[in-house]
Amino acid sequence: MSRDKHMHPIVFVLGSDSDLPQLEGGFELLRHFEVPFEVRILSAHRTPHECAALAESAEKEGAKVLIAAAGMAAALPGVLAAHSKLPVLGVPIGGSALSGVDALYSIVQMPGGVPVAATGIGKPGAKNAALFAVRILALENPDLAAKHRAWVASQRERVLQKDAEVQTKYGN
Ligand code: RP5
Numbered sequence: 001m002s003r004d005k006h007m008h009p010i011v012f013v014l015g016s017d018s019d020l021p022q023l024e025g026g027f028e029l030l031r032h033f034e035v036p037f038e039v040r041i042l043s044a045h046r047t048p049h050e051c052a053a054l055a056e057s058a059e060k061e062g063a064k065v066l067i068a069a070a071g072m073a074a075a076l077p078g079v080l081a082a083h084s085k086l087p088v089l090g091v092p093i094g095g096s097a098l099s100g101v102d103a104l105y106s107i108v109q110m111p112g113g114v115p116v117a118a119t120g121i122g123k124p125g126a127k128n129a130a131l132f133a134v135r136i137l138a139l140e141n142p143d144l145a146a147k148h149r150a151w152v153a154s155q156r157e158r159v160l161q162k163d164a165e166v167q168t169k170y171g172n
Contacts, residue, residue, distance in 0.1 A: 005062035010037040010133050013054065013080060015070035017041050019093045022122050023069055026091075026130035033134050033147055044075035051076065055083030065089065065133040068116075069126065072096045074103035077116040087117065087136060089129040094122035 010030060012023060023039075030037045042051045058066060066084060068077035069091040077090030090107035094100030100121035107118040117132065119125035131148075138145035166172075 007058060007061040007063040008036040008038045009062065009064040009137060010035060010067060010130075011054075011058060011063045011065070012037060012039045012067045012069065013051070013076060014039065014041050015043045015068075015074065015076045015093070019069050019071060022093055022095075023091070023126045025123050026067070026126035029127055029130040030134070032151070033144060035134060035137060035144065042076075044070065044079040045073070048079070051079050052083045055080040055086075058084055059086050065136055067091065067129045067133060069093055069129075070107075071100065071103045072098075072106075074106040077107050077118075078110050078114060081110070081114050081116045088115070089132055090116045090118045091125045091129050092118065092121045 012026070014020065014023065020039075027037070027039070040054065042054060044051050055066070063086060066080050066086050066088045068080050068088055070076035071093030074090070074092055077088050081088040092100050092103035092107050094103075096102055104118065104121055107116060110116050119128045119132070134144065134148055138148050
């Protein structure tokens with residue numbers, strides 16, 4: 001049986017299962033958009049060969065975007081980008097002695113020629129990585145683009161509702 005096209009379009013790779021709680025918001029958004037995704041735990045330092053193998057096979061197996069989340073000396077996004085031509089989004093994980101700034105600096109300081117798009121640290125970064133991936137997929141998926149537009153509109157409505165509530169409460 002051919003092994004082509006058996007990965008979901010979005011593949012999360014986490015450096016450790018201890019990173020999972022910071023990614024949940026991103027998973028939730030992709031469930032909302034009904035975009036299939038999968039989650040792997042592979043470390044650039046602890047499982048370097050498996051990381052390279054996943055990145056090298058991801059494109060031909062159907063993945064479109066790799067989201068790599070890692071903390072501390074966060075080499076994972078860069079290693080995946082070095083072994084794949086897919087777009088790689090890097091999410092720095094917080095909670096280290098340096099509060100995730102270590103991971104942020106590791107992820108944004110890629111040498112020229114090996115691109116990784118870095119998000120903010122932790123939970124907001126995970127949500128934005130998911131939304132960024134949705135935007136990439138929506139370029140060639142009008143239904144997903146429409147769902148994304150509706151989600152942006154609902155976000156606007158939520159803020160305007162809060163604005164109306166505080167204006168009432170504080171008698172503006
Ligand atoms: C990184 O080291 C992982 O992404 C994680 O954020 C951090 C600590 O990993 P554990 O020691 O909790 O497995 O590679």
